[in-house]
Amino acid sequence: MERHLELRLKLLSDVAIVGAPNSGKSTLLTALSNAKPKIAPYPFTTLSPKIGIANVTDTGRLIISEVPGLIEGASKGRGMGNMFLSHVERSKVLLLLIDGSERRQIKRTYTMLIRELREYNEDLLNKKRVVAINKIDTWKVIRKKELTKFFKEQGEEVFFISALRKTGLTELCERLYVLSLMYKEKKIKEKVVITMEKEETPDILRIVRIDENTLRVSQKELERRVELSDVKRYRSLKELRNYFDKIDLEKQLKQAGIKEGDRVIIGAKSFIYKEDE
Ligand SMILES: Nc1nc2c(ncn2[C@@H]2O[C@H](COP(=O)(O)OP(=O)(O)OP(=O)(O)O)[C@@H](O)[C@H]2O)c(=O)[nH]1
Ligand SMILES: [Mg+2]
Structure with missing residues (x-):
């Protein structure tokens, strides 16, 4: 039996730019990447x-996301509220962007x-992060000393940038890249341990393109979970999504060249791929 359903996969990025509204997140994303927010x-x-x-670098790429502005009370649902914080949960590194024009x-x-x-999810503070003070082109005198001291005391790494003038961006970007690689290494190690303990024969995930708009994903455990899931039940669907995230399915599909609207076949079920807006 074949089922059709729409599935929203959550955004997975290397770096999430987190900051108050108007801090320059979109300007920074535009300066660093191909995005045009x-x-x-x-x-x-x-x-x-x-x-x-x-x-x-020549081969190194960084997927950067901007989440809507964070305001006081966001963790309790104010403004864009929890909606975007759940995206932050799925990124490897946080970039806290602060408007420096009002010192x-x-x-x-x-x-x-x-x-x-912290109030949304304490674990978010265990992610690697850096602080960037933006809009320093508005400063009449460049005074970094006192702020550097303050952030050092907080245990933060701080960068002074102007997203508009593109100052300080190379250094910032390279640091973010290194931090995101550190995350990957940790994850790979964990994976290897699990494989050795639990599995004798590797259950490799394969993605095959069947036609222009269809991809088939095969992996025993994934197929089993899809087969057992009841997509009409929210909890079941959520569990399935968590598993997709765990095996980095969206990333792998992207590497395989998936496009919005493509059909993904897993076992006897099929899904239409939609990116989060
Ligand atoms: N002078 C100066 N202005 C900047 C800089 N970066 C951003 N801006 C300005 O700040 C304003 C807000 O920029 P956005 O990039 O839209 O800010 P945002 O954080 O994405 O804002 P929201 O999406 O509304 O949360 C715009 O007028 C930008 O031109 C900077 O480095 N220097
Ligand atoms: Mg913006």
Whole structure:
């Protein structure tokens, strides 16, 4: 029996740009990647997550996402609320972007961002992260010393940038890249351990393109889970999605060249691929 359903896979990125509205997240994403989000001098311009790919070295790429502006109370559902924080959960590295044009607000904004992340999910603070103070082109005098000291005391790595003028971006990007690689290494190690303990024969995931709009994914465990899932039940679907994330299915499908609207066949079921907006 073949079933058809729509499945929204969550955004998986190397770096999530997290910051208050109007801090320059879209400007930075545009400067670093091929993305073209709307940029405007007022808050809440970006209402859904945006994603872009940055080339860091000849072969190294960084998937960067902008999540809508974080405001006080976001963890309790204010503004874009939890919707976007769940995207942050799926990124490897966090970039806390702070508008530096109002110098006196910097520390306050930093404290707010940390609090909101913590209140939403404490684990978010275990992710690797850096702080970037943006819009330093608005400073009459470049004074970094006091802020550097403050952030060092908080255990933060801090960068001073202008997304608009593209100052300080190479250094920032390279650091983000290194941090994202560290994440990958850790994950691979965990995977190897699991394989040795649990499996004798490797259950390799294969993706085959059947025609222009169809891909077939095969892997025993994945097929078993899809077969057992009841896609009409929210919990069952959620469990399935978590498993997709666990095996990095979306990333692998992307590497296989999946496009919006393509059909993905797993076992006897099929899904239409939709990217999160
Ligand atoms: N002077 C200066 N202005 C900047 C810089 N980066 C961004 N801006 C300006 O700040 C305003 C907001 O920029 P966006 O990139 O839209 O900010 P955002 O954080 O994406 O905003 P939301 O999506 O609404 O949360 C725009 O007017 C940008 O031109 C910078 O480095 N220097
Ligand atoms: Mg924006």
